[in-house]
Amino acid sequence: MSTIEIDDLTKAYGKKRVVDGLSFTVRPGSVTGFLGPNGAGKSTTLRMALGLTRPDRGTARIQGRSYHEHAEPLRVVGALLDARWAHPKRSARAHLTWLAHSNRIDTGRVDEVLARVGLTEVAEQRVGGFSLGMSQRLGLAGALLGDPGILILDEPANGLDPEGIAWMRGLLRQLAAEGRSVLVSSHLLAEMAQLADEVVVIGRGRLIKQCSIAELTTVDASAAGEVLVRGPEPGRLRELLTHAGATVTDGVPGPDPSAPPLLVTGLSCEDIGRAVAGAGLVLFELTPRRGTVEDAYLQLTGSSVEYRGSVRPAEERAV
Numbered sequence: 001m002s003t004i005e006i007d008d009l010t011k012a013y014g015k016k017r018v019v020d021g022l023s024f025t026v027r028p029g030s031v032t033g034f035l036g037p038n039g040a041g042k043s044t045t046l047r048m049a050l051g052l053t054r055p056d057r058g059t060a061r062i063q064g065r066s067y068h069e070h071a072e073p074l075r076v077v078g079a080l081l082d083a084r085w086a087h088p089k090r091s092a093r094a095h096l097t098w099l100a101h102s103n104r105i106d107t108g109r110v111d112e113v114l115a116r117v118g119l120t121e122v123a124e125q126r127v128g129g130f131s132l133g134m135s136q137r138l139g140l141a142g143a144l145l146g147d148p149g150i151l152i153l154d155e156p157a158n159g160l161d162p163e164g165i166a167w168m169r170g171l172l173r174q175l176a177a178e179g180r181s182v183l184v185s186s187h188l189l190a191e192m193a194q195l196a197d198e199v200v201v202i203g204r205g206r207l208i209k210q211c212s213i214a215e216l217t218t219v220d221a222s223a224a225g226e227v228l229v230r231g232p233e234p235g236r237l238r239e240l241l242t243h244a245g246a247t248v249t250d251g252v253p254g255p256d257p258s259a260p261p262l263l264v265t266g267l268s269c270e271d272i273g274r275a276v277a278g279a280g281l282v283l284f285e286l287t288p289r290r291g292t293v294e295d296a297y298l299q300l301t302g303s304s305v306e307y308r309g310s311v312r313p314a315e316e317r318a319v
């Protein structure tokens with residue numbers, strides 16, 4: 001059974017549909033990464049799943065019901081949307097105790113979740129003085145308070161240092177291993193590659209792809225299928241490979257101008273190796289360019305990026 005079911009979810013602000021007929025599911029015992037460029041509609045989707053924003057159309061079901069249909073939602077789903085929402089004058093412990101009280105959760109849980117997120121030592125400090133990373137941990141403690149089977153987290157690694165990110169990864173993996181469903185939005189693609197089992201990629205409010213991380217990396221490898229070759233006779237190499245049916249383009253020049261890189265598509269490494277050997281040419285390099293999660297993501301979302309900087313990462317990273 002899927003624990004989070006998003007079905008045809010649609011939301012417009014003014015004339016702009018920020019979430020547009022979106023459907024996907026999240027299964028138990030897994031971490032699902034929710035990816036998309038800035039403004040793609042991730043936060044709006046998560047807010048609709050948590051009953052904070054009303055959809056124009058479609059449904060978001062948590063364990064088969066909408067958020068508001070659960071009598072004690074915090075026991076079903078824990079959420080971290082905005083790390084800074086706790087009252088700044090309350091201590092971490094007072095904040096969690098208040099949260100437990102108002103949701104009829106045993107206050108004995110407070111110490112457990114403080115320990116789980118590593119905040120025991122600062123439990124009596126006012127949260128107004130917390131760093132963003134500490135606030136993220138406190139937000140996560142609040143999400144875990146009701147021991148829910150489902151977690152919905154918006155950019156939980158935001159503000160964490162590398163050690164904090166590694167800690168968060170370990171904790172989320174552990175929570176999934178305990179059988180929980182974890183839906184986590186992030187911009188940190190390399191991090192997602194290490195953390196998530198599945199990804200849901202959206203752009204302009206629409207689903208682009210839901211697949212496993214392993215599948216995501218093959219998106220790029222199979223689509224591009226590029227091989228980098230370098231040799232001391234680039235002119236002859238280009239002519240030979242073009243004649244053999246390949247498309248050959250220039251790579252970004254490297255340190256050796258006498259053997260510039262060529263990017264070859266349409267022939268496998270084996271084909272290139274045989275053709276080059278048959279012609280008696282020398283090669284310095286023959287490298288298949290494998291897809292990374294980031295390459296695949298950029299390829300998938302390229303046309304749905306709304307806010308573009310002046311540097312185009314895919315081109316900048318060529319070679």
Ligand SMILES: Nc1ncnc2c1ncn2[C@@H]1O[C@H](COP(=O)(O)OP(=O)(O)OP(=O)(O)O)[C@@H](O)[C@H]1O
Pocket residue numbers: 013018036037038039040041042043044045
């Ligand atoms: N309350 C609102 N009123 C008007 N427009 C809104 C509102 N909330 C979100 N939007 C717009 O909806 C679009 C999607 O925003 P959303 O925050 O869901 O995207 P996102 O994928 O989470 O982006 P980011 O990665 O930058 O956080 C954006 O263009 C945003 O400006």
